[in-house]
Amino acid sequence: MCTSIVSLALKPSNTFTAPLFTNQQRKHHQHHFKLKRSLSKFSNLNDALRSLDSRSSPESLQTYSLLLHACITKRSLQDGKRLHLHLLSRGILHTSPALQSKLITMYAVCGCIDIARRVFDECVATCCRISPSVWSAMLIAYSSNGFVKEAIHLYADMQRQSVPAGNFAFSAVLKACSDCSMEFGLGRAVHAQVLKSEDVPDQVVNNALLRLYGVFGFLDDARRVFDAMPERNIASWNSLLASLISQDRAVECLELFRMMQDESIGFSWVTLTTILPICGRLTALSIGKEIHAQIIKARAEPDVPVRNSLMDMYAKCGAVKFSQELFDKMLDRDLTSWNIMLMGYAINGQVNKPLELFDEMVKADIRPDGVTFIALLSGCSHAGFMAKGQSLFDRMERDFDVSPTVEHYACLVDLLGRAGHIKEALGVIENMPMCPSASIWGSLLNSCQLHRNLELGENVAKQLFELEPNNSGNYVILSNMYAAVGRWEDVKEVREMMEKKGIRKELGCSWIQVKNRVHTFVAGGGVAFRQSMEFKRVWKELMEAMKDAGYVPNATGVVLHDVDEEMKAMWVCGHSEKLAIVFGLIHTSSGMPIRITKNLRVCPDCHSAMKIISRVAKRVIVLRDTHHFHHFVDGECSCRNYW
Structure with missing residues (x-):
């Protein structure tokens, strides 16, 4: 077994091993290795590589590995390429699977997937059998850079060549399956291989399985994986929380978060930006306040997304006063912070404050976006500020270079319709530059009901029955309009239409x-x-x-x-x-x-x-x-x- 120069040079002096080098040589190599370690970690990597090039004899694999690791950590493509050439010139690369793997990883983290693949293909050409670690490195390279199909095809090649897959390969291909909407079957097959493997699945593999089942909506399977995990980290809990949210199981999400707290797991900022919107959605103000208290007690300063999530939670729980207090204390607000505050005022009926805050926003040179104007227009609509809302709509493109979208036209139609200007609202729909969406026709139908315009309401309802035939709300509004004028036969006809189509009214x-x-x-x-x-x-x-x-x-x-x-x-x-x-x-x-x-x-x-x-x-x-x-x-x- 060949012993590296560095490891021999660093042996303690009281051993009985016969010295292969003189004391001077040993000191030189020891100093040289420590220099590489110091330079690669803390100083200029370029100096370390220059020192490397000045040596006539090759360095140890450990030194090369250390330098490659430094290139990976610093994402230094130029230094990595230089080291790659050095390894090729010394004829070392083809003898070390560890260096091959690190080189592939280096190119992958620098975004050079094509070069990483060339390194892999050169390994295939020069080695009679590639190490599983090299396959895994290429698999991770594809998966972590979003090349999901390539990762899946590479894993298939591994299976055809009977290359044993370990935890690194399993986690990479499971991630690829989760990111590809058509590969749940393969993901389950990989899960079977994980269970049969001699390697005990590590936390990364279990988290990848958890995400796989969560992404595809198999929450019972995800929960079984979660419950069977010998150890769970924050990522495990966050993954299950995200899966519950994606399947609209908000109450269970809060229960899981409560269990997480009972087990003293702690939280990450990702946890909080996941759970705070649920508190807002369910108006669970007391839980939201508890989370806020934990943020205050935390040693780390919350980032802007966490503080934005807190503001949004308070606004959606009807406690916009707390949102305002957080907003006023923020020194590093982003556009989302302003938009949350604008929407918070609008949905809580504080009719003048969104307009005042918008003026403040413009004076602070914060450039509004489409979301800003949706908040403003919806606020004007619910407050009955028709003239102000129309003025803002006109200023969007003229003053702020924000092109109106379907959502903005829906707000404008709602603004006019609520105010009783049904004909003007219809005129907007007929003249808008894009095809009106169901939400736009729905806004007009609501206005027809509000102002008892049954004739137009019937025509609008017919449009909606074509656009979204299974939306029970449109049938119910038309029935409401018939019932309000005592046209019970028409009410009966609408109900029969719903029964025939298998549409049930959404329960309050x-x-x-x-x-x-x-x-x-x-x-x-x-x-x-x-x-x-x-x-x-x-x-x-x-x-x-x-x-x-x-x-x-x-x-x-x-x-x-x-x-x-x-x-x-x-x-x-x-x-x-x-x-x-x-x-x-x-x-x-x-x-x-x-x-x-x-x-x-x-x-x-x-x-x-x-x-x-x-x-x-x-x-x-x-x-x-x-x-x-x-x-x-x-x-x-x-x-x-x-x-």
């Missing part, structure tokens, strides 16, 4: 967070809760107080069946947001704000009821529907009844 659903748990209510559901003594007592007291305050149930245009007024009133009393508000009154302390999220637009009767409940119960009620937030305080709503 509301949720409320109490004591770190999200409670969900469905319209007409919650039978056990509604039959409980607590519910009956609170509901009776609430209804009596509301009637004394002048509340009369209003089911006009809400109930789509030809039944008497008493039955209609009973049905609207079972709407999900009313169930959630009673639950909140029972299970939260007196005086505490009640925060509810709904999956549909709040109906007129529930809106009126919430205003009165906020007064008689002396509670602040924050209700988020599909459009924006309604802040009910002492009988008034932040939307000023314009929604």
